[in-house]
Structures are given as C-alpha cells and as structure tokens.
Amino acid sequence: MASAPSKLYADDVSLLVVLLDTNPFFWSSFSLPFSKFLSHVLSFLNSILLLNQFNQVVVIATGCNSCDYIYDSSSATNTDAESGRMPALCSDLLRKLDEFVTRDQHLGEKDSLGPPTSSLLSGSLSMALCYIQKVFRSGPLHPQPRILCLQGSTDGPEQYVAIMNAIFSAQRSMVPIDSCFMGSNNSAFLQQASYITGGVYQKPQQLDGLFQYLSTVFATDLHSRTFLRLPKSVGVDFRASCFCHKRTIDMGYICSVCLSIFCKHHKKCSTCGSVFGQPQSDVPSASNVK
Amino acid sequence: MPQVKIIAKNFMDMVSSLPAMKLDKLYENAFICEAILRSLPPLAKKYVLQTLYIDVPITAKSMEEWVLPDGSSKHRVAIDRLIQLRIFTETVDRRRETTYRIHPTFQTNLQKLVTLGEVLPREPMSSDITVRLPSLEDLEVYALAQWECFLLQLINSAQAERPLNISPSMMKVFQRGLLSQREKEAPRLTESGFQFLLMDTNAQLWYIIREYISNSEERGVDPADLISFLLELSFHVTGKAYNSNTLTEIQRSLIKDLTDLGLVKLQQGRKESWFIPTKLATNLSVSLTDSSARKQGFVVVETNFRLYAYSSSKLHSEVLRLFSRIEYQLPNLIVGAITKESLYNAFENGIAAEQIITFLQQNAHPRVAERIPSVPENVTDQIRLWESDLNRVEMSPAHYYDEFPSRDVFEAACDYAREWNGLLWEDSKSMRIVVKAEIHSHMREHLRRQK
Numbered sequence: 001m002a003s004a005p006s007k008l009y010a011d012d013v014s015l016l017v018v019l020l021d022t023n024p025f026f027w028s029s030f031s032l033p034f035s036k037f038l039s040h041v042l043s044f045l046n047s048i049l050l051l052n053q054f055n056q057v058v059v060i061a062t063g064c065n066s067c068d069y070i071y072d073s074s075s076a077t078n079t080d081a082e083s084g085r086m087p088a089l090c091s092d093l094l095r096k097l098d099e100f101v102t103r104d105q106h107l108g109e110k111d112s113l114g115p116p117t118s119s120l121l122s123g124s125l126s127m128a129l130c131y132i133q134k135v136f137r138s139g140p141l142h143p144q145p146r147i148l149c150l151q152g153s154t155d156g157p158e159q160y161v162a163i164m165n166a167i168f169s170a171q172r173s174m175v176p177i178d179s180c181f182m183g184s185n186n187s188a189f190l191q192q193a194s195y196i197t198g199g200v201y202q203k204p205q206q207l208d209g210l211f212q213y214l215s216t217v218f219a220t221d222l223h224s225r226t227f228l229r230l231p232k233s234v235g236v237d238f239r240a241s242c243f244c245h246k247r248t249i250d251m252g253y254i255c256s257v258c259l260s261i262f263c264k265h266h267k268k269c270s271t272c273g274s275v276f277g278q279p280q281s282d283v284p285s286a287s288n289v290k
Numbered sequence: 291m292p293q294v295k296i297i298a299k300n301f302m303d304m305v306s307s308l309p310a311m312k313l314d315k316l317y318e319n320a321f322i323c324e325a326i327l328r329s330l331p332p333l334a335k336k337y338v339l340q341t342l343y344i345d346v347p348i349t350a351k352s353m354e355e356w357v358l359p360d361g362s363s364k365h366r367v368a369i370d371r372l373i374q375l376r377i378f379t380e381t382v383d384r385r386r387e388t389t390y391r392i393h394p395t396f397q398t399n400l401q402k403l404v405t406l407g408e409v410l411p412r413e414p415m416s417s418d419i420t421v422r423l424p425s426l427e428d429l430e431v432y433a434l435a436q437w438e439c440f441l442l443q444l445i446n447s448a449q450a451e452r453p454l455n456i457s458p459s460m461m462k463v464f465q466r467g468l469l470s471q472r473e474k475e476a477p478r479l480t481e482s483g484f485q486f487l488l489m490d491t492n493a494q495l496w497y498i499i500r501e502y503i504s505n506s507e508e509r510g511v512d513p514a515d516l517i518s519f520l521l522e523l524s525f526h527v528t529g530k531a532y533n534s535n536t537l538t539e540i541q542r543s544l545i546k547d548l549t550d551l552g553l554v555k556l557q558q559g560r561k562e563s564w565f566i567p568t569k570l571a572t573n574l575s576v577s578l579t580d581s582s583a584r585k586q587g588f589v590v591v592e593t594n595f596r597l598y599a600y601s602s603s604k605l606h607s608e609v610l611r612l613f614s615r616i617e618y619q620l621p622n623l624i625v626g627a628i629t630k631e632s633l634y635n636a637f638e639n640g641i642a643a644e645q646i647i648t649f650l651q652q653n654a655h656p657r658v659a660e661r662i663p664s665v666p667e668n669v670t671d672q673i674r675l676w677e678s679d680l681n682r683v684e685m686s687p688a689h690y691y692d693e694f695p696s697r698d699v700f701e702a703a704c705d706y707a708r709e710w711n712g713l714l715w716e717d718s719k720s721m722r723i724v725v726k727a728e729i730h731s732h733m734r735e736h737l738r739r740q741k
Contacts, residue, residue, distance in 0.1 A: 012332035047342075047404045051335050052328060089407045215339045224332045227361025 012221040013054040015135060015143040017128040018045070018150060020070070022061045022101055023119040026153035026183065032207040037182075038097075040210040041150065042090055047215055049073060049089070056143055058131055060124045061097060062151075063104035067124040069131075070096035118156030121149070121189065125166040125177075132175055144222045146199070149179040155189045157248055160241035167193045176200075178218050182207060188237035188248070195236045202231050243270060302329050304500065305517060306374045312514040313376050320399040320409075325521040326375060327400065333361070334368035338377060338392070342400055347381065347389035414530035415564055423566065426529045429555065433568035436552030437491065438605045444468065445483070445608070460547070463505045464498055484641045487609050488649045492573060498551065499574075511540060519544060523553070523567060524574035531557070531564040587653040591628070593666040599624040600655060612636055613646050628669065633676050643677035687727035688714055691737075694721045699740050706736045 020041065027034040045057050059071040071093040125147070132145040147170065170177055176199035179190035186203060194201035204213045220228055241248050242263035253262045258272040268275050305326070308316070316322050327338060341348060350369075357365040369390075372378040378390040424432065444464055468483035486494060499520065506516050519541050526532060534542065534556075545565055548554050553571040557564055588606070590598040597614055599606060602622050610616060613636035614626040636646065647670050654664035663670070694700035700721045707713040712729035716722070725733055 012335070042407075043404045046407045047339055049407075050324060050327065050400070050403055051339065212340075212343060215342065219339055220336055221332055224336055227333060227358055227364050228336075229356055229358055 012223045013052055013143040014048075014221045015056045015058070015132070015145040016048055017058045017060065017131060017145065017147045019121070019124045019128060019147065020059055020061050020097075021119050021121075021149075021151045021153055022063050022097070022104070023117075023153040024101070024105070025064070025117050026119075030152060030182070032182070032210070037207075037210065038094075040214065042093070043211050044214040044219070045071075045089060045093075048219060051219070051221075054143060058128070059093060060127050060131075061100045061104075062119045062121055062124040063100065063107075064119055065107035066100075066104050067120050067127055068096075068100050068103075069127070070100055117154060118159070119151070119153045120159070121151065121156070122159040122162035122166060125149075125163060125170075125193075129166060129169055129173070129175070132173065136173070145175050146222060147175060147177045148218055149177065149190055149193070150182070151179060151187060151190055152182040154183060154185070155187050155248075157241040158246040160189075160246060161243065163189050163193070167196050170197045176222070180204065180213065180218060182210075186237065188239060191233060191236045192238065195233055200230050201233050201236075302326075302375070304503065306376075308514060308517075310376060314393075314395065316514055316518055317393060317395045317399065319518050319522065320403060321522045321525045322518055323396050323399040324403060325524065326377075330371060330375075331364070331368050333364050334371050337368060337372065338400070341390075341392050342397060342404065344392070347391045350380075350388035350390065353390065412526065412532045412536050414527065415533050415562075423529070423531055423557075424555065429529055429566065429568050432555055433552040433570045434491075434603075436550065437495075437570065438603060440551055441487075441494070441605055442608070445487070460502075460505075464501055466501070482640075484612060484636075484639050485645060487612065488641070488645050490652065491570070495551070495570060495574070502547070511544070515540060516544065520574060523548075523571050526567040526572060528567055528569050528572045531566050534563045534565055537565075587655050587659055589650055589653045590655045590658050591650055591665045591669055593668055595628045595669055595672075597626045597628055597650075598655075599626070609649075612639070613641060628673070630676055633673060634680070637677055637680055643673045646673060686714070688724050689727055689730045689733070690722070690724050691733070692720070692722040697721065699737075702740065703733070703737060707733060 018041070022034075027037075045059070048055050048057055055073075057071065057073045058069065061068055061070045071089070073089070128147050132147075135142050135145060167177065170193070175197065177190075177193040177197045178199040179187070179194050179201045181187045181190055181201070181203045191201050193199070200217055202213065202217055204210055217230060220230065239248050239250060240252070240261050242252055243260050244262050244264070244266070247263055249261070249263050253265055254260070255262070255269040255272065255274060255276075257274040258269060260269055260271040262270075266276065305313070305316070327335060330338070337353070353369070354362075354365065369378065372390075373380055377393050377396055379393065380388060380390055382388050443461070445468075468486055486497060489497070503513050503516050506513050534545075537545065545554055545556070548571070549556050549565075551570070552568060553574075554565045554567050557566065588600045589610075590600075592598075597610065599610055600623055601607070607616060607619065607624050610624060610626055613632055614628045615632045616624060616626040618625050633643075633646075637643070647665065650665045650670075651663075658664050691703065694703065700718070700723075704713060704716055704718075704723060707723065707725045707729065710729045710732060712726040712733075713723065714726060715724040
C-alpha cells in the first residue's frame with residue numbers, strides 16, 4: 001500500500017537512526033578520544049540534515065546497562081532556538097547524552113556482577129526498529145529508514161539470540177543496517193547484520209578522517225546506493241554463539257526441531273523441550289554451523 | 291504534472307544563467323548555498339558532501355570510479371548540474387586529464403553549516419513585544435486566502451473582493467502570457483493561463499516569482515538581491531515574528547509585494563513593526579526539488595461522472611468550472627458533473643485531457659486517494675476518448691486543381707504528384723485533384739511544361 005503514494009516524497013528523503021556506542025570501558029582505552037569522535041558524528045548528523053529538508057535523524061545511545069533515545073530531529077526542531085547561540089542539535093544531544101551516561105553508570109553500580117565489556121547493542125537495535133515501525137505506521141508518507149551502528153566495543157556473545165532476532169526483523173521490514181566498527185577486531189555481529197540486511201560494513205582505517213568515511217559511505221541515501229560503488233564486505237564471520245554458555249563456536253550441536261545451537265550435548269533442548277538421544281561417539285554428530 | 295517540474299527547474303536554470311560574478315556573490319550567503327544544495331539531484335548532493343573537505347582538484351576518472359555502470363547517466367547529469375551552477379569548476383590540464391574543483395566560497399559556507407549546524411537568518415523577536423501573534427492555523431488560512439485573492443484578481447474574476455496594492459502595471463506583467471487582451475473584448479484566459487490554474491500552489495508561486503524576478507531589473511532591483519532575499523526568507527521559521535528594522539531598504543519595499551502574495555504577514559506594534567513568514571514562504575526552497583507539494587486533496591469523482599469537491603474556496607470552484615458543469619454549491623461542498631459539453635469547452639480553451647486527469651488524481655480526496663486508481667477508469671478513459679474525438683480531422687494546407695485540358699494532362703499531373711508523394715485526393719471522373727501545399731511550386735512548373 002505504501003509504495004505508490006510514497007513516490008510523492010523525493011527519492012532521497014531518509015530517516016537515519018544512529019546507534020551511538022557510549023561504552024566507557026571501550027572509549028577510555030581507545031586511541032580516538034570520545035569528544036573527537038562526537039564532533040565527527042555531530043558534523044555528520046548536521047550534514048544529513050543539510051542535504052534535505054525532510055531528512056530525519058534519531059540518535060540512540062548504547063550503554064553497558066541501558067539504551068535510550070538521546071536526539072530526535074523531528075521533535076527537537078526549534079525548541080532550543082531561543083535559549084542561546086548554540087545550535088539546537090549540539091546542545092540538545094550533548095545534554096541528553098550527559099544525563100544518559102550518568103544514569104547508565106548508576107545502573108552499573110547497582111549490579112555487582114563486575115564491569116561488562118560489551119554494549120547493549122541488541123537493546124538499541126530493537127529500539128531503532130520500534131521507532132522505524134512507528135514511522136511506517138504513521139501514514140503512507142514516510143522517509144526511507146536505515147540504521148547506522150557506530151560501534152566500538154566488542155561483541156557480547158550473551159546477546160547473540162536477541163541481536164539475530166533484531167537483524168531478521170530488520171531484514172523483513174527492508175531496513176538496511178550500516179555498521180561502522182571502530183574497535184580493533186572485526187565485529188561478527190555487525191558483519192552479519194550488514195550482510196543480511198544489505199547494508200554496508202566498514203572498519204575505518206584512519207580514525208582522524210572519520211567524518212570523511214561517514215560522509216562518503218554512510219551518508220549515501222538508499223536511492224543513490226543503486227548507482228554507487230560502496231565498500232563490499234570481504235569476508236563475513238558467520239560463526240554462531242551457543243545458547244547454553246553464549247560462547248562463539250565453530251562446531252556444535254543443533255536441535256533438529258527448533259535449530260537451537262549448543263556447544264555440548266544436552267539431554268533435552270532448553271528452547272523447545274525436545275528430548276535428544278545419545279550421541280554416537282564414533283560418528284561425530286556435531287554439524288558445521290552456518 | 292509535468293509543468294510543475296519544468297517551472298521549478300527553470301528557476302534553478304535562472305540562477306545558473308546569472309553571470310559568474312553575480313553567482314559568486316550569491317554564494318557568499320550561506321542560506322543560498324543551502325537552498326541550492328538541496329535543489330540538486332541526490333547524486334550531486336552526495337558528491338558535494340564527499341568533496342567538502344578535499345582541497346585538491348579531483349580527477350574525473352576517480353569520480354567515475356565511484357559509480358556503477360548502471361549509474362553513469364545519472365553521474366553525468368549530476369556533474370553537469372554542478373558545473374552549470376559553478377559549484378564544480380572543470381579544468382583540463384596538459385595531459386588531457388579533467389579535474390574538478392569545488393567552489394571555494396560555497397565550500398567554506400557549507401563547511402560552516404556542517405560544523406556549526408543550521409542557524410537562523412534572523413533572531414525572532416521576543417514574545418513580550420509581539421503580543422498578538424496569529425496561531426499557525428490562522429496564519430495558513432491567511433496565506434491561502436491572500437494567495438487566492440491574488441489569483442482571482444489575476445484572472446480578472448469578478449469574485450475578487452478586496453483590491454490588492456500590487457500596482458496595475460505589475461499585475462499586467464503577471465498576466466502577460468496568461469491572459470489574452472484583445473481590444474473591445476473582455477480579457478480571456480489563454481491556453482497557458484488555464485494550465486497555470488491547474489498547477490499546484492507551489493508551482494504557481496514559482497511561476498509568479500519568476501516573472502517578478504525577470505521584471506525586477508526594470509524596477510531598479512538587482513535580480514541577485516531578490517533571489518537571495520527570497521531564498522533567505524524560506525529559512526525563517528513559520529509563525530515567528532521578525533523585526534522589520536533588520537531589513538534593508540530594498541527588502542522593505544519587496545516585502546510589501548510579498549505580503550500581497552501571502553508569503554508574509556505584516557503586523558504593526560506600538561513602536562516597532564514586524565513580519566511573520568507563512569508556510570508559502572518557508573516552502574519556497576522545498577519546492578525547488580522535484581517533490582511535489584503534499585497537500586490534502588478534496589475531489590471525489592464517481593463512476594457516474596459526478597464530481598464532489600469538499601472545498602469552500604471560490605478559486606477551486608473557478609478551476610472546476612473550467613472543465614465541469616457545477617450543479618450546486620453548499621457551504622463546504624461543490625457538486626458538479628463532467629459532461630461532454632463541459633469537456634469540449636475545456637479542450638477548446640487548450641486544456642489537454644491528461645492535464646484534467648492529473649489534476650483530478652493529484653487532488654483526490656484522501657478517502658479515494660488510497661484506492662488505485664483514484665479516479666475511476668471509465669471516467670479517465672472517457673475523457674481521453676472525448677479528446678481524441680476532436681482530433682479525428684487532420685488539417686494540412688493544400689492546393690486544388692481542376693479544369694484540366696485533357697485526360698492525359700490530368701493523369702500525368704496525378705502521376706507527378708504521386709512521385710513527389712504529395713497527392714492527397716483525386717477525382718478522375720470530373721478531373722480534379724488536391725495536392726499538398728509544399729509541392730505546389732513543382733506542380734506549377736510541371737503543368738507549365740506540359741503546355
């Protein structure tokens with residue numbers, strides 16, 4: 001139903017949902033200071049809004065313990081125009097980000113489990129998809145949505161199932177997930193996310209020129225992507241995590257009923273409850289998991 | 291509607307046809323840079339963003355490498371547009387390598403916009419001075435009413451109530467091309483006048499503004515000043531008050547004309563006066579892109595050729611009257627019928643069937659707009675059929691020959707005409723033929739030789 005009337009919108013109107021990694025454990029040990037990173041990102045957001053009057057930007061902060069919306073260009077316009085000379089986008093976003101980081105830290109103190117090193121990517125992905133669903137249902141006229149993950153911290157294997165579910169629901173609703181990964185090793189989750197949803201995965205080589213990467217690759221609207229040569233993923237790490245210990249594994253056991261993955265043999269599937277027989281020790285029943 | 295695009299593009303063409311010096315001066319204004327960036331095709335926008343922080347010339351070869359084979363035509367269009375607007379300058383060096391360089395002023399202005407974010411052209415006045423600001427709805431009603439009043443006056447309708455203070459000479463300029471003025475006769479709408487009425491508001495506005503700009507030199511106003519002021523105006527916030535003191539002398543005189551068009555509303559306080567931009571003004575730069583205006587439709591067409599228009603506007607009823615028979619009018623509803631006679635009337639006035647159909651489709655009421663097709667197929671087909679009925683006869687200038695001296699001469703003449711592929715009709719019994727006008731001179735030569 002949406003295809004015919006949405007032609008009324010110009011081809012390149014986009015809704016960009018940016019997932020911002022605010023993991024303090026990552027940023028404190030990283031070569032690029034968070035403040036510099038933010039200034040690149042703010043310029044990038046400005047340039048997206050500059051390109052088209054109808055372009056919309058939503059920023060979601062991904063913390064260690066929580067995630068939250070910190071900026072929405074559709075609701076934030078001109079609220080701050082009177083208070084000062086600082087442009088609305090920067091002051092608004094920085095204030096909310098500040099509040100978020102303190103809140104996130106407090107949440108972390110309550111948990112006595114020790115510092116987690118990964119960010120809650122699954123949470124922010126789900127929030128982004130919820131927002132996009134809301135936009136889809138707002139009427140026949142809506143901008144073309146896409147998600148951009150600015151991620152630095154390593155994958156949290158315990159989020160494997162949640163992230164995979166988010167990826168598949170993004171694929172179903174035709175929302176590409178772009179990922180710009182700044183950490184040292186490639187992120188298998190984001191590689192898979194971009195591969196499955198048709199987005200772009202890139203790992204910038206020179207972080208000083210982050211803005212150039214962002215504006216060259218990730219500012220491309222979905223319409224122009226059909227004409228442009230964008231970076232292609234060379235190899236994607238398709239390894240899965242097991243459901244029992246959340247470890248990334250090369251080989252494992254798969255439930256023949258519900259396709260849950262386990263790293264060692266169980267008597268009963270923890271997901272669907274099917275009862276397994278004994279594995280034959282001489283014939284390896286472990287199958288390659290893709 | 292195809293006209294919409296043509297007119298919107300023409301405005302940018304007008305900007306690009308300005309002399310290089312004026313264009314350079316225009317780019318000193320950051321708002322113009324922004325408006326022009328937004329008017330570019332998507333690919334061109336991307337190129338500008340990509341080269342924003344590159345200070346060295348970029349070779350054409352490396353730019354082509356960004357594009358997939360499918361997109362080469364789009365790439366060409368984008369580059370041409372950028373060169374036309376002098377955003378990119380093309381240089382060919384000794385080794386015949388083409389390089390592009392981004393316009394330096396344009397570049398720095400955009401860099402500022404990117405790093406600092408969008409800024410407003412003027413500070414709005416604080417709300418304690420401006421007490422009785424109209425609400426956004428009131429403002430929109432005001433703008434549309436003002437615009438309608440202008441249009442009614444433009445087409446010299448008797449329905450226009452209050453006179454505007456646009457000078458009659460200015461009005462004449464606007465009417466040029468839209469109305470035909472014959473002596474002793476009431477002015478009639480011309481073909482393009484009718485087409486103008488069927489366009490959407492933004493396109494109409496641009497048409498008028500283009501006329502206004504092209505006429506500005508005669509009034510001693512620099513077109514570049516006018517363009518920059520209009521584009522700047524479009525970046526103000528709708529419904530906020532701006533002090534008139536911030537305007538220059540020229541702008542203050544311009545803003546009076548713009549008030550008549552409904553672009554701004556002027557208000558006078560105790561000491562100061564201020565202007566409030568309306569939606570028409572802030573949409574100006576939006577409509578430069580190809581996206582057509584997204585306003586709610588109001589027309590429902592039924593399969594029995596009846597037409598219901600939920601509107602109280604006199605202008606709408608005037609427009610509908612162009613091609614349909616208005617049967618009765620209720621306070622918020624116009625009921626009419628599309629008949630053969632009403633359509634013939636429209637066709638005679640130079641309105642094409644396609645225009646009527648696109649008008650009906652674009653202004654379809656939201657209830658029917660969701661349906662496909664929004665206008666019943668039998669109605670659209672019948673409109674097209676009635677138009678083609680009129681085009682059954684083809685006219686071509688011709689010459690008529692008779693009273694041939696003998697049958698031989700007649701037959702030779704027929705053969706000769708056939709050789710030239712110009713024989714339209716022959717009657718061998720009474721020896722008469724009709725040939726195309728183009729070969730008349732050859733035919734005369736031939737007949738003279740026969741004698």
